[in-house]
Amino acid sequence: MFSQPRHITRSAAMIDLLRKRPEAHKFDHGHALVLSGGPGQTGAARLAARGALRIGAGLVTLGVPHSAQMEVASQTTALMLTPIDDADGLRSVLEDDRINALCLGPGMGVKRAAEALEVLLGEGGVKPRPTTLDADALTALAGDAALFGALHDRCVLTPHGGEFARLFPDIAKRLREEPMSGPAHSKVDATREAAKRAGCTVLFKGPDTVIAAPDGRCAINAAQYDRAAPWLATAGAGDVLAGFIAGLLARGFAPMQAAQAAAWLHVECARSFGPGLIAEDLPEELPRVFRALGL
Ligand SMILES: NC(=O)C1=CN([C@@H]2O[C@H](COP(=O)(O)OP(=O)(O)OC[C@H]3O[C@@H](n4cnc5c(N)ncnc54)[C@H](O)[C@@H]3O)[C@@H](O)[C@H]2O)[C@@H](O)CC1
Ligand SMILES: Nc1ncnc2c1ncn2[C@@H]1O[C@H](COP(=O)(O)OP(=O)(O)O)[C@@H](O)[C@H]1O
Structure with a gap:
């Protein structure tokens, strides 16, 4: 029998975790690698990377194909950039052990995401690292049972409804069904099972985001009623969330902690910015939210 899911709220424990120690240097806050797609498709990864940097990762590098290098370089400053064209390129970059968190999927394209997943999870792959898997990485996972089976407990999957149904079609079907007898299968049940x-x-997105760990721990981040955030329904908001999680993983947060804090801060940023919000406003609102928390 599982305990009731907890509702994520502002807490002293979360605020303490988010604080940076005065004596720490940038490598103490970790180095996140965000993999980008090719030319014309780099926006989503740039959004994620900006989110990872603003949430406090010490360093954030975008892994970009040579063909998209100029496009990305012309739009980034504090973010770093390294060319990664293929599996060998990724393997070589990951020889640096200081890269301690990854973000895969936003704008990557399913083929490039599948290649990267093979390096991270496949046989003879690199040392496993905390990893956020979103967007095209989830679609790639849905098409490859072996890779799905190789997921490890430091991964965080962040599906929206469409991606959830692709990854877990049977669970999504039960979630949609009218209950014929007994209680309905809820989003909490579905996320725990996933x-x-x-x-x-697994962080199952929506106005009621549900986050669950394999051991049954579960939390709800509600963006409804007096905490509604309807302007989050905008292209790229999920890419920023993936970056927030990767940034916190780089900072050493455990996967459940990272997912919960990121989801809560994501809604706080949207509510603090208010109507007119677009995705790039989310990372830029974090300093105001952090100041209000007393960081
Ligand atoms: N600025 C950018 O560069 C952006 C790039 N994006 C990238 O575009 C690619 C495709 O992502 P998409 O998510 O659009 O496409 P997908 O095709 O993977 O998923 C969208 C499909 O799922 C369905 N769906 C069901 N429930 C849904 C829900 N709750 N929320 C959203 N869709 C739901 C939709 O109807 C739609 O048919 C990804 O690589 C993504 O990262 C998007 O994130 C948007 C912003
Ligand atoms: N109506 C809503 N109210 C609150 N949050 C929402 C709403 N719609 C979407 N969101 C949040 O916005 C983000 C959208 O992510 P996603 O669907 O992956 O978009 P994208 O792929 O364009 O980045 C998720 O974090 C989701 O929880």
Whole structure:
């Protein structure tokens, strides 16, 4: 029997975790690698990377194909950039052990995401690292049972409704069904079942975001009623969330902690900015939200 899911709220414990120690240097806050797609498709990864940097990762590098290098370089400053064209390129960049968190999927394209997943999760792959898997990485995972089976407990999957149905079609079907007898299958039940099957943290997005760990721990981040954030329904908001999680993983947060804090801060940023919000406003609102928390 599982305990009731907890509702994520502002807490002293979360604020303490978010604080940076005065004596720390940038490598103490970790180095996140965000993989980008090719030319014309780099925006989503740039949004994620900006989110990872603003949430406090010490360094954030975008892994970009040579063909998109100029496009990305012309739009980034504090973010770093390294060319990664293929599996060998990724392997070589990951020889640097200081890269301690990854973000895969936003704008990557399903083929490039699948290649990267093979390096990270496939046989003879690199040392496993905390990893956020979003967007095209989820679609790639849905098409490859072996890779799905190789997910480890430091991964965080961040599906929206469409991606959830692709990854877990049977669970999504039950979620949609009218209950014929007994209680309905809820989003909490569905996310818990998904996390158990995947063997890692699953964050199922929406106005009621549910986050579950394989051991049954579960939390709800509600953006409804007096905490409604309807302007989050905008292209790229999820890419920023993936970056927030990767940034916190780089800072050493455990996967459940990272997913919960990121989801809560994401809604706080949207509410603090207010109507007219677009995705790039979310990372830029974090300093105001952090100041209000007393960081
Ligand atoms: N600025 C950018 O560069 C952006 C790039 N994006 C990238 O575009 C690619 C495709 O992502 P998409 O998510 O659009 O496409 P997908 O095709 O993967 O998923 C969208 C489909 O799922 C369905 N769906 C069902 N429930 C849904 C829900 N709750 N929320 C959203 N869709 C739901 C939709 O109807 C739609 O048919 C990804 O690589 C993504 O990262 C998007 O994130 C938007 C912003
Ligand atoms: N109506 C809404 N109210 C609150 N949050 C929402 C709403 N619609 C979407 N969101 C949030 O916005 C983000 C959208 O992510 P996603 O669907 O992946 O978009 P994208 O792929 O364009 O980045 C998620 O974090 C989701 O929880």
